[in-house]
Amino acid sequence: MGRSLLKVRALMRREAGVYFLSPMAYVFAALFLLLTGYFFSVMIMSSQYIEMRSILHNMVVIFLFVAPVLTMRLMAEERRMGTEELLMTAPLTAFQIVLGKFLAAVVFWVLLLAATAVYPIILQVFGNPEVIPILTGYLGVILAGSTFLALGLFASSLTDNQVIAGVVSFTMLLILWVIGLAGESAGGVTGQVLKNLSFIEHLQDFPKGIIDFSDVLFYLSAIAVFLFLTTRSLERRRWS
Amino acid sequence: MNKATGPETHTVTLKERLPGLLAGGGFTLAGISLILFFLLPRIPWAHRSAAAAAALALLAYAYLERAGLGSLARRRSTKHGINALVQTIAVIGIIVMINVLVAGASWRLDLTRGSKYSLSEQTTAVLANLDRDLKITYFSPGGNPGDQDIRDLLDEYARRSPRFRLEVIDPERSPSTAQAYKAKVPGSIMGSVFFESGERIFRVDPLELFQEGDSQDSINFAGEQGFTRAILEVAKDSDSMVYFLEGHMEQSLEGELAGLKSYLEGDGHSPRSLNLIQEGKIPGDARFLVMAGPQRDLDRLEREEIRRYALERGGRLVVMLDPGTEALPELDALLGELGLTAHQDVLADPERSYFFDLFSLVPRYDWHDITQSLIDKNLPSLLPQARSLAGLDTPPAGITVEGLLETSESSWGETNFTESKASKGPDDLPGPLYVAYAVSYKEGDQADSKVRPVAVVVGTSSFIAGEFVTFPGNADLFLNSIRWLGGERELISIRPKARTMERLFLDPGSALRILFLTVIVIPGATLLSGTVIWLRRRNR
Numbered sequence: 001m002g003r004s005l006l007k008v009r010a011l012m013r014r015e016a017g018v019y020f021l022s023p024m025a026y027v028f029a030a031l032f033l034l035l036t037g038y039f040f041s042v043m044i045m046s047s048q049y050i051e052m053r054s055i056l057h058n059m060v061v062i063f064l065f066v067a068p069v070l071t072m073r074l075m076a077e078e079r080r081m082g083t084e085e086l087l088m089t090a091p092l093t094a095f096q097i098v099l100g101k102f103l104a105a106v107v108f109w110v111l112l113l114a115a116t117a118v119y120p121i122i123l124q125v126f127g128n129p130e131v132i133p134i135l136t137g138y139l140g141v142i143l144a145g146s147t148f149l150a151l152g153l154f155a156s157s158l159t160d161n162q163v164i165a166g167v168v169s170f171t172m173l174l175i176l177w178v179i180g181l182a183g184e185s186a187g188g189v190t191g192q193v194l195k196n197l198s199f200i201e202h203l204q205d206f207p208k209g210i211i212d213f214s215d216v217l218f219y220l221s222a223i224a225v226f227l228f229l230t231t232r233s234l235e236r237r238r239w240s
Numbered sequence: 241m242n243k244a245t246g247p248e249t250h251t252v253t254l255k256e257r258l259p260g261l262l263a264g265g266g267f268t269l270a271g272i273s274l275i276l277f278f279l280l281p282r283i284p285w286a287h288r289s290a291a292a293a294a295a296l297a298l299l300a301y302a303y304l305e306r307a308g309l310g311s312l313a314r315r316r317s318t319k320h321g322i323n324a325l326v327q328t329i330a331v332i333g334i335i336v337m338i339n340v341l342v343a344g345a346s347w348r349l350d351l352t353r354g355s356k357y358s359l360s361e362q363t364t365a366v367l368a369n370l371d372r373d374l375k376i377t378y379f380s381p382g383g384n385p386g387d388q389d390i391r392d393l394l395d396e397y398a399r400r401s402p403r404f405r406l407e408v409i410d411p412e413r414s415p416s417t418a419q420a421y422k423a424k425v426p427g428s429i430m431g432s433v434f435f436e437s438g439e440r441i442f443r444v445d446p447l448e449l450f451q452e453g454d455s456q457d458s459i460n461f462a463g464e465q466g467f468t469r470a471i472l473e474v475a476k477d478s479d480s481m482v483y484f485l486e487g488h489m490e491q492s493l494e495g496e497l498a499g500l501k502s503y504l505e506g507d508g509h510s511p512r513s514l515n516l517i518q519e520g521k522i523p524g525d526a527r528f529l530v531m532a533g534p535q536r537d538l539d540r541l542e543r544e545e546i547r548r549y550a551l552e553r554g555g556r557l558v559v560m561l562d563p564g565t566e567a568l569p570e571l572d573a574l575l576g577e578l579g580l581t582a583h584q585d586v587l588a589d590p591e592r593s594y595f596f597d598l599f600s601l602v603p604r605y606d607w608h609d610i611t612q613s614l615i616d617k618n619l620p621s622l623l624p625q626a627r628s629l630a631g632l633d634t635p636p637a638g639i640t641v642e643g644l645l646e647t648s649e650s651s652w653g654e655t656n657f658t659e660s661k662a663s664k665g666p667d668d669l670p671g672p673l674y675v676a677y678a679v680s681y682k683e684g685d686q687a688d689s690k691v692r693p694v695a696v697v698v699g700t701s702s703f704i705a706g707e708f709v710t711f712p713g714n715a716d717l718f719l720n721s722i723r724w725l726g727g728e729r730e731l732i733s734i735r736p737k738a739r740t741m742e743r744l745f746l747d748p749g750s751a752l753r754i755l756f757l758t759v760i761v762i763p764g765a766t767l768l769s770g771t772v773i774w775l776r777r778r779n780r
Contacts, residue, residue, distance in 0.1 A: 021777060026770020030763040037758030045751050048744045049385055115762060122754055126744045132351045196343065205348075208392060210357055213347035214339070221335045228331055232324060 007092055011100030012107070015074070019108045028066050029112050035062050040119045050127040052120060053207040056137040059116065060203060063109070063145050064173050070108060071152025072166035074101045075230070079160040079237075094234040098153065098227055105149040110142060133209030140206025143219035144199060148173055150226035157233040173199070259304045263330065266297035270333060273340075288341060295337040298330055357396055363468045367401040372475055374404050375436040379411045379418060379429050386450060386461075390433065393463040425506035426499070435470040442470045442508040451616050473508030481525045482722070483514035488534035496705040497532060503715045509722070516542050522549045528722060530558040533701025537568040547577055550694055551681060556725040557694065558718075560701035563627040565657055578679045578695050579635030583628045585653030585669055587699070588662050592648045598662055600624045603645040603675050610678060610696070610720045611644055619713035621645070626700035628653045628673035638683065640691070644676040645698075675699045678724065696721040 019025045039058045043049075092100075123129040148169075155169035156162075180198030183191040195201050199222075202215040273290035305327075350358045359367075378394060380387055391408060398406040411418040411429055418429045424441055425434070431446035444466045451460040473480070482504055484493050491497050493513050504511045514529070516522065522529060522545060529549060538546070549555035559578075561571065563586040575582055587601055594600035601623045605611035614621065623645070631641040651671030652664045664670075681694040703714050746754070 021773055023770045023774040026766055026773070030767040030770070033766055034759060034763035037762055041751075041755040041758050044744055044754065045746065048746070050744055051385075053388075115766070118758065118762060122758075123744070126746060126750065130353050132353070136351060196339075204395075208357060209350065209352035211349040211351065213349075214343045217339055217342050221339050225332055225335055229328070232328055236324070 004093075004096060008096050008100045008103065011092065011097065012103040015101050015104030016107050019070075019104065025070065025108065028069055029115075032059075032062055032066050032112060033115055036116055036119075040122075044123075050123050050129045052123070052129070052134045052137055055119060056141050056207045057203070059113070060141055060144050060200075063141075063148060064177060065170070067109075067145065067148035067152050068155070068166040068169040068173065070105055071149055071169060072156050072162045074105065074153055075156035075234070076160050076162045076165045080162075095227075095231045098157075098230045098234060102146075102150055102153055102223075102227055102230075105153065106142075106146050109145045109149060113138060113141065113145075130209070133207060136209050136211055137207035139211070140203050140215070143206075143216065144203050147199060147219050147222045147226070150223040150230075151176075154226045154230045154233065157230045259301050262297045262301035262304065263326065266294050266301060266330075267333070269294035269297060270337065273337075291337050291340050295334060295341070298334050298337070302330060302334070357392065359396055359400065359464060360468075363397075363464055364400065366468055366471055367397065367404065370401050370403045370471070370475060372403065372437050374471065374474060375434075376404060376406045377417075377421065377434040377436070378406070378408045379421070379432055379434075380408050381431050382410065386446065386459075387431070389461050390431075390446070390449065390463060393461075393467065394433070397467060426502050427506065433467070433470070435467075435474045437474045440474045440508060441506065442474045443506045444470050447617060448613065451613070470508070478525060479510040480508060480527050480726070481523070482509045482511045482528040482530060483522065483526045484511060485516060485529060485531045485534070486513050487515045487517050488531075488536040488538065490534050491532040491701050491705045497709075499706070499709040500704045500715065500718065503709065503719060504722070507719050507722070516545065521545055522555065526555060528556050528558065528725060531560060532558075532704070533560050533562040534568070534571065535562070535564065535566075537566075538570040538574065540570060543570040543574050546574060551577070554692070555694075557696070558721060558725070559695060559697045560704075561627060561697070561699060562701055563625060563699075575697065576632065577636060577639075578697060579632050579639035579641045580677055580679070580697055581630050581632060582699065583630065583653055583655075583669060583673075585627055585655045586657070587626050587628055587647055587651060587673060587675065588654050588664075589647045589651035589671065591650045594622050594624075597624075599626075601626055601645075601647060601651075601675060603647050604672075606643045606646055608642055608644055608678055608724075610717070610724045613720060614713045614716055619716060620711075621703060621713035621717045622708060622711040623675055623698075623700050623703045624708065625702050626675050626698075628669060628675060629677055629697060629699050630674065631677065637685070638681050639694075640680045640682075641677045642680075643674040644678055644696075645674065647671050647673050647675065678721075693725045693727060696725060 036055065036059050040055050043055060120129060120131075120134050151172055152165075152169040155172065156165040158168065159165050176197065176199045178198075180195045180201045183194030183196075183198065183201075196218075202218045205212050205215055269290050273287045273294055276287035276290055348357075350356070376394060376397075378390065380391065394406050394408075398404045409417055421432075421434060422429050425443045427443055427445060433444040433446075435442040435444065449461060449463045449466050451462060484490065484497065486492060493501050493511055497511075501511045509528075514522070514526075517539060526549070529546065546557070550557050557578075559575070561575075561582050563584075565584070567584075572582065586599060588598040589601050589603075590598060592602045592604065594602055602620045603623060605615050605621075607615065628647075631643075635641065649672055651673060653669030653671075653673055654662050654665075655667050655669065656665060676696065676698040678693065679695040679697065680691050682691045683689050702708060703711070704718050709715050709718075
């Protein structure tokens with residue numbers, strides 16, 4: 001177990017390194033921070049309420065657009081460049097490869113969020129915000145974003161074309177995002193099921209300061225499913 | 241299974257078939273669980289136990305096939321296809337099952353200051369015992385923390401009861417719905433929450449939900465108090481009957497009190513007229529008996545029946561007496577039983593009156609459960625043509641009276657009804673004088689016997705008649721009296737939650753600096769470091 005963890009860590013480092021050395025990741029990080037920064041400033045200047053709820057929601061919405069870009073190359077590029085062969089012949093299981101790449105993306109996401117910690121600090125300087133809802137809010141945002149990344153990774157494993165991978169993951173994310181709205185209008189049990197599938201629905205409670213175990217489980221399950229599917233997709237190619 | 245004693249071949253077959261059976265059974269059970277979930281959503285254990293059985297079967301399958309699942313990674317696969325698909329579905333199926341199982345159990349950690357989202361035991365019990373569907377309609381003004389508080393709290397209610405159907409409506413987007421509600425219940429629509437069950441409707445006024453807190457920027461949110469009370473009012477078994485006595489030239493429900501009637505209905509009550517002479521007794525379902533300004537005296541039997549109702553049968557009275565020249569001995573006797581006496585006067589108050597009309601009092605509120613919200617919200621009441629009341633020096637056993645409304649020092653009780661111009665004379669009663677009292681009664685004389693509200697007595701009925709009921713504090717004064725009498729304050733012992741309305745106070749300079757930092761510096765620095773790294777890599 002220890003050895004395989006080390007392998008995953010090594011791969012994760014390599015992949016994270018790729019992020020931090022690619023200019024594209026910086027461009028998107030800058031865009032993300034620009035948009036969230038703008039929303040934050042406008043919010044505190046107009047409403048003047050000391051809270052992070054709306055801004056945390058905005059972050060996730062913006063990340064919905066960024067996540068496909070961050071993940072689209074993860075699998076597809078290896079395949080296009082032919083480096084997949086190298087990876088495949090390395091003494092790593094398919095799952096270890098998938099996990100390593102996923103964790104690298106999560107590290108990038110968490111560091112990106114760390115840059116937004118400036119906002120609650122600003123609130124702290126000028127007022128007295130309630131700390132715990134901000135922390136639980138960030139937990140929810142990390143979980144939701146990680147789910148986006150797992151989905152993006154899966155989409156990336158389906159094709160060797162980065163752009164297609166990006167479009168596919170964005171479309172899937174969008175559907176899973178708005179499915180709750182469809183649920184709202186459908187009503188009844190069908191509506192309830194659709195709402196429960198929605199990525200946005202499970203995010204509501206975190207920024208309030210509530211941790212609902214079923215929400216945490218939902219995101220972890222969604223991550224597990226997509227990582228599993230990615231592993232399957234990788235295995236299929238490995239031996240076909 | 242291995243111990244099966246049948247022929248060798250049979251054992252092998254069963255062993256081989258078991259995983260298939262388990263998988264098939266698992267999926268069938270999952271299907272059944274789904275069907276049960278749709279058909280019997282009210283019986284959660286049905287679909288949950290089916291789901292649990294399905295999960296067990298699939299887990300057992302996964303265990304038996306662990307070799308296959310484990311070797312999956314290593315398997316050279318052409319025959320992979322079907323197997324892989326089944327395994328994939330199985331894994332996803334198990335994960336979905338676990339989620340469905342957990343979704344039912346509410347494992348929530350409320351980490352907010354003062355557990356903002358945790359409902360009291362009382363509310364939880366009320367929601368658990370709901371035996372009818374409730375429709376809740378909230379006309380949301382949108383975009384302020386108060387609105388957010390109300391929505392969050394209603395969401396918590398909805399989460400705990402499948403019978404709680406919540407609809408949040410933007411009145412500007414659906415004006416027809418707003419119009420429909422406007423026709424049903426008096427008062428403003430915007431921000432109101434309507435609780436409905438069958439014919440009953442109850443309006444919760446947003447102003448009732450927010451009270452001033454201890455410090456300047458803090459606000460107490462009494463949403464749970466308001467909503468749970470509304471549920472109790474709407475979902476109770478019997479109507480809350482409010483009988484208005486007639487037969488003594490009182491204000492009538494169909495006439496002068498029509499406005500008040502709809503206020504009462506909006507508060508979950510059913511107002512009816514009662515002619516005691518004809519009926520002979522006060523009906524058993526009478527929760528309240530209102531005497532709205534009788535001009536003629538009661539019959540002796542009526543007085544005795546009312547006394548028994550109030551003091552022996554746990555009834556509650558609202559007595560409103562208008563100034564008059566005629567002596568009404570039976571009514572006076574009834575007041576005496578309540579520890580009060582009404583003076584033969586009409587109150588004049590040069591200091592606290594409405595637009596220089598000496599006789600239109602705007603009295604001071606004494607602190608009491610009834611007046612508290614009026615004091616908090618700074619809502620004045622207007623009492624035109626009122627007489628003064630006083631507590632007896634030696635009230636009957638068990639009776640306590642508390643003054644509610646008081647006139648100013650410079651007021652007086654005018655006793656000369658024929659004088660053309662009112663002025664304070666030697667025969668007049670000197671102010672300050674009381675216009676309204678709350679009466680409590682302690683049944684029995686044991687130390688532990690309970691004190692309960694028994695009557696509210698006001699020296700005028702005109703404040704709820706005709707248009708006066710729409711004066712800012714008037715309807716609330718009456719409704720609060722009814723609520724206090726109904727003991728609803730005790731019923732709802734839910735503490736309001738203090739919430740500080742934190743606001744940022746930014747000077748333009750700081751605002752600009754924040755904008756600069758978040759929109760230019762941070763993204764700029766990110767972009768810059770990206771550029772540096774890119775350049776360094778290129779030049780390497």
